[in-house]
Amino acid sequence: MPLEHCKYPHCGGWMKQIVTPDNKIEKICAKCARSPDIRHEKKIEQSKSKHAEFDMLFRAMWRKRAYAYRNAKKLFKEVRP
Numbered sequence: 001m002p003l004e005h006c007k008y009p010h011c012g013g014w015m016k017q018i019v020t021p022d023n024k025i026e027k028i029c030a031k032c033a034r035s036p037d038i039r040h041e042k043k044i045e046q047s048k049s050k051h052a053e054f055d056m057l058f059r060a061m062w063r064k065r066a067y068a069y070r071n072a073k074k075l076f077k078e079v080r081p
Contacts, residue, residue: 007036 004015006029013031020026027036 004036006032006034008032008034 004027006013006015008029011029011032011034013029015027015036016030017025017027028034029036
């Protein structure tokens with residue numbers, strides 16, 4: 001079995017075979033952990049971009065909640081002698 005180079009630019013890693021949870025043999029790069037199948041990578045990118053908006057909303061919500069908590073904690077310290 002000859003070794004294959006990764007097809008992504010500036011990677012330079014070698015492809016290795018792994019067994020997926022579905023008991024299928026799949027090739028991934030040992031350096032960048034990407035699949036040589038471009039369609040598989042596009043599906044992953046699409047699913048990431050689909051949930052990016054939700055991530056931004058939740059981060060903003062948690063940031064606002066943490067800000068309110070810190071301010072309430074400061075006010076509580078000022079009230080108590």
